[in-house]
Amino acid sequence: MTCREFAEFIADYLAGELSDAQIAVFERHMALCSDCVNYLTTYRQTVEIEQQLFARAEQEVPPTIPEDLITAIIDARRRQAE
Amino acid sequence: MASGKDRAARQRLLERLRAGEDAAFEELVRDEGGRLLSVIRRYLRDEEEARDALQETFLSAFRAIDRFEGGSRLSTWLHRIAVNAALMRLRSRRRRPEGSIEELLPDYHQDGHHARPVGPWRPEALATVERKETRRFVRRSIDALPENYRNVMLLRDIEGFDTSETAAMLGISTNAVKIRLHRARQALRTLLAREMGGEAP
Incomplete structure (x- = not known):
């Protein structure tokens, strides 16, 4: 397996969608290639950072809806009902 | 709520x-x-x-x-x-012209090995994700991804829709969802690596 091929298996590997035989080949490459170990780790960290970003943004600024937008939506529904 | x-x-x-x-x-x-x-x-x-x-x-x-x-x-x-x-x-809405994803994907030698060494990210750089300016940089990086790829990534990684739900919402094949998700994460990884260290720009 080359590094290029290894990279193409990463998403399926992390999603648990590889067969045992594929996992064996994947992990054999990892045992020999520190570049790919680092690539896999930083790929996983990328997804974690991405997910943290949105979770944190909402923790810090509790989602609110502006009062004038509430009014606009209620008015629009009234017009729609008429 | x-x-x-x-x-x-x-x-x-x-x-x-x-x-x-x-x-x-x-x-x-x-x-x-x-x-x-x-x-x-x-x-x-x-x-x-x-x-x-x-x-x-x-x-x-x-x-x-x-x-x-x-x-x-x-x-x-x-x-x-x-x-x-x-x-x-x-x-x-009219699509604005976007950069290609190709330039954000990893480079390989002809024999299929990484063209440049890939290092781990610096732990102290990872810790800065707590900081506002780092998060702004991450957000800008996500926004810099081509829309077709960014949307798949948001639907899968953030909204938590599965592959077939995402495919149905975008009107594309499940295989296209898988490929775009992987390419989007790879491209984001390339952009983040510029801040997190570990490899030459």
């Missing part, structure tokens, strides 16, 4: 909505509007557009409330309508 209400309270709200009670609609908008607006802002950076999409979300939901199956949660159902409203707006 309605998702914080207990089961019985959610059921009562649903019955009042179905009866067309004005106060119930206002309650729903107040309970869920803020959360849905922040979901929509992930896709639409323009505030006017985000507001319009939120309005469309509630109007669509009000029209379809009789078709809502009590089995799932109202908040889950609204979440999906909001994402669809945002995607619809993206589709209807």
